[in-house]
Amino acid sequence: MPPVAVPAGSVERAWEFFRKIGSPKFHVAPMVDQSELAFRLLCRRHGATAAYTPMLHSRLSVDTPKYLEEHFTTCDIDRPLFAQFCANDPATLLRAAQLVQERCDAVDLNLGCPQRIARKGRYGAFLMDDLPLIERLVSALSTSLAVPVTCKIRIFPELQRTLEYARMLQAAGCSILAVHGRTRDQKRARDTRADWDAIKAVREAVDIPVLANGNVRTLADVHACMDYTGAVGVMSAEALLEDPALFAPSRLTPEGARRPTEGCELLLEYLELTATHSTPFRMIRGHAFSMLGDWLTEFTDLRDRMNDYGLDEARLKEIAEEMQQRINSLGRDHPVPKLSARQLARAEMEESKRAAVEGQQRESDALQEMETKRDVAVAAASC
Structure with missing residues (x-):
């Protein structure tokens, strides 16, 4: 990828925006069906200083009002708030973002989802195969929205490609870059440790604020990650689901232990x-x-x-x-499992599979409803 020039003033605007929203360090990650308003508010009560909405499907947001009504909810105290979208069409992404820009502080582009449904829908981490399209998506938002655009990415297996990718996003207008230190193929966080060295290298390669994501189980991990990578903040997902008070300052004291x-x-x-x-x-x-x-x-x-x-x-x-x-x-502080490790793993797999099937079915139903309405409209217009 050839070097890309950074628009004059864009880096300064990125830092101005970051300071304007309070320079938040502790971020609730975007999670499908799990970073909704009530959960965000719970995390904010216990130390989180910024939060992302669940991933919003840009096409459904534009074509199915009920979808956006259910999946994008907020209130006055739910700030700063990043509204995250998945997309593969710049015009559709922009229209979707414009629907929420007055009720959030920034619009985030999901470039990190590694799941099968993202492959099928051609969004998330699977856009890494088409960097020019990613550049157009980010540019469409950065040049037309009233709020900044941010991005959440995964790394390439090759560090140099990751650094070129990050620089391209900065040049396209990204104001905050969240880096998940795993590749697209490393789907299960428990199987592979995130690469903090790669996150550190990205932070050193760009001039905009960088958030780190990966290998964070405790508040001590949060501070260790920031110290090691130089990131301005940390984003948590799975650990925060288990402990919504993960970011509470008291977690660093013996009295504040869970x-x-x-x-x-x-x-x-x-x-x-x-x-x-x-x-x-x-x-x-x-x-x-x-x-x-x-x-x-x-x-x-x-x-x-x-x-x-x-x-x-x-x-x-x-x-x-x-x-x-x-x-x-x-009279003890730990459970004594009645399920064997194999039974527990099977139960967790079944629960995960059930949730994935339900998620795919909801998206499929919404797309089917949208296509049916479109067919009816076309038929009516031809009469």
């Missing part, structure tokens, strides 16, 4: 937020499994109740309260 019942307490607090901020139950249920975590391997009867078709928020609250009482009565 208590055995804290997952139950955080879930109950989250349910209070969902009572105020309407949240699809599939999202609530997913968060409940993450927050209650390993204790479900001991209290398998509660896990079974969480898999009941009749589960609702009231019953979920009862489960969290019952688990809290049981843990307090144990």
Whole structure:
């Protein structure tokens, strides 16, 4: 890739924007069906200083108003907020971004999703095969939106390609670059450690603010990552799902260490937020499994109740309260699993598969509805 010139003043504007939103260090990552408003607010209560929306499909956002109405919700205290879109068409992406630009601080382009559905839809990390298209997508936003454009990427196996990629994004108008230190093929975070050296190299290669993503399980990890890479902030996903208070300053003190019942307490607090901020139950249920975590391997009867078709928020609250009482009565701070490692792995795989199938089906249904409306409109116009 030939060198690209950085537009005059763009770097200064990027840093001005970063300072304007408070130079946030602790970011809630964009997660499909998991970084919704109620969860973002919970994380903000416990130390998060910025957050991303769930990934929004640009074409569905433009053509299906109900889709955007469900997936993009916010409120006055939900700031700074980055609205993330996946896209492969500059015009569609711009139209989608314009629908939300007055209710967020920046629009983020998803260039990091490595899942099969992203391959099928030709978005996320699979756009890495077409860098000129990525450049057009970023440029379309940076030259036409009222808010800055940011990007979240994965790295190439070759460091030099990653650095050229990052410089191109900066030149195209990206104001903040979040770097996940894994390649597109490294889908499972637990299988491969993120490459902090690559993140550090990107930070040294560009002049705009860089966020680091990967290998963060504790607040101590957050600070270690920032110190090592020089990134201005850290983005967390899976670890934050398990511990929404990950960014709480007290986590660095012995007194602030995670208590055995804290997952139950955080879930109950989250349910209070969902009572105020309407949240699809599939999202609530997913968060409940993450927050209650390993204790479900001991209290398998509660896990079974969480898999009941009749589960609702009231019953979920009862489960969290019952688990809290049981843990307090144990006199120990760790679960004793009743499930074997193989059984637990199988259960987690089935849960992950179920969530993936549901996600793909929702997107397929929405696309089908959109195409049906389009066919009806074309038929009506030809009459």
